[in-house]
Amino acid sequence: MKAIKIGILGLGTVGSGVVKLLQDNAHKITNITGCELKVKTAVVRNVNAHRNVDLTGIELTNDFTKLLNDDEIEIVVEVMGTVDTAREYIKRLLQAKKHVVTANKDLIALHGPELSELAKENKCDLFYEASVAGGIPxxxxxxxxxxxxxxxxxxxxxxxxxxxxxxxxxxxxxxxxxxxxxxxxxxxxxxxxxxxxxxxxxxxxxxxxxxxxxxxxxxxxxxxxxxxxxxxxxxxxxxxxxxxxxxxxxxxxxxxxxxxxxxxxxxxxxxxxxxxxxxxxxxxxxxxxxxxxxxxxxxGAGELPTANSVLSDIIAVTKDIVLQTTGSRFNDYSQKIEFAKANDIVYPYYLSLLTPDKAGQMLKLTEIMTQANASFKVIKQTGAANGDARISIVTHAMSEAQLNEITEKINNLAEMQLLAAYKVLEEEK
The missing domain is CATH 3.30.360.10 (Dihydrodipicolinate Reductase; domain 2)
Structure with a gap:
């Protein structure tokens, strides 16, 4: 049976959860992959910190190069957080032909394309299922x-x-x-x-x-x-x-x-x-x-839900190693697509305003809506402190450009304050 050694960067909440799941589900993982998965080394800031997980047989170190230069370690899990340090570590790991699994959404959002290209160049897997929505695959x-x-x-x-x-x-x-x-x-x-x-x-x-x-x-x-x-x-x-x-x-x-x-x-x-x-x-x-x-x-978060998503990536990498199919992008879909303009983006909107409770204010608001060719679906006025009135509105569907025109004109009125302008998601038709 092939043994695959794993390294971990960071042994906090998610890192500890990964170790626990690997230990608790070792038999099932072996049945699925035909391989024995073992964590060999964990890089941490404080090797003496107390951790609620069995670390028997796992070397704790604060020296990243011990993990980087270990030829036995094929897969590295990055759950340390940060962006710049994690990016540098992952680049060096991919260049050393190690496969990487990360839960670092900030890193992937900012540098995902760069790291994916580097992984492909080095025929390595780079997976990051846990970066979005925790335990939801x-x-x-x-x-x-x-x-x-x-x-x-x-x-x-x-x-x-x-x-x-x-x-x-x-x-x-x-x-x-x-x-x-x-x-x-x-x-x-x-x-x-x-x-x-x-x-x-x-x-x-x-x-x-x-x-x-x-x-x-x-x-x-x-x-x-x-x-x-x-x-x-x-x-x-x-x-x-x-x-x-x-x-x-x-x-x-x-x-x-x-x-x-x-x-x-x-x-x-x-x-x-x-x-x-x-x-x-x-x-x-x-x-x-x-x-x-x-x-x-x-x-969307938590030790074991997020660790479960990390583990699904580890298993996917393991299967690729066995089949010798590593190096494919997590997602290869690419297309040229333009961004929609403000005139194209249409929703109903909720608006709330604060205005003096006196005659003529509702007329001013109606004129602004009419000039923008927008209309009310619901309008409601309630009393507020200091002689003010609070107006709540749900509009019929209108464009973001119309909303921008309305909010600009309201903001230009000395006596009227726009408190909120939120999209509305109506019931399905």
Missing amino acids: ILRTIVNSFAADQVESVLGIVNGTTNFILTQMTQNGLSYAAALKLAQEKGFAEADPTNDVTGKDAAYKMIILTQFAFGKDITLDEVKLAGIDGIQLEDIKEAAQLGYTLKLLGIAKLINGKLAVSVGPVLVNNSRPLAAIQNENNAVLVTGKAVGETMFYGP
């Missing part, structure tokens, strides 16, 4: 199950931290600050949650999903991006009264053959399954021209 599903279909859209909840925060605000009436604090106490949010709450983490994942679904390499600047750090509890309550749940969604969509990619708060009609996804869970909807809409749901 969404990337390999798109590659394999949608290979003969044309993907029309990929959208969903791809960040567990923000979904937990919004769930707590929606169900328990917590303020944004209180919900964020709770997420940090439960370990769902980092001490510095900036990447999560500004939508940047979700945008990195949408960059990867866009490459797989549409064969287009895009940058962070090409994702229309908004986070949840400016969301007010009043808008969440108003959305609930109107029959919607507020979610942070990543959306990559073909519109008349052109691509639009965004991350931002969206009011999701409560009849849609996405509205029911709670706390730290993720859900990704993939719509194919032939198959229609399919949904993939599961934990």
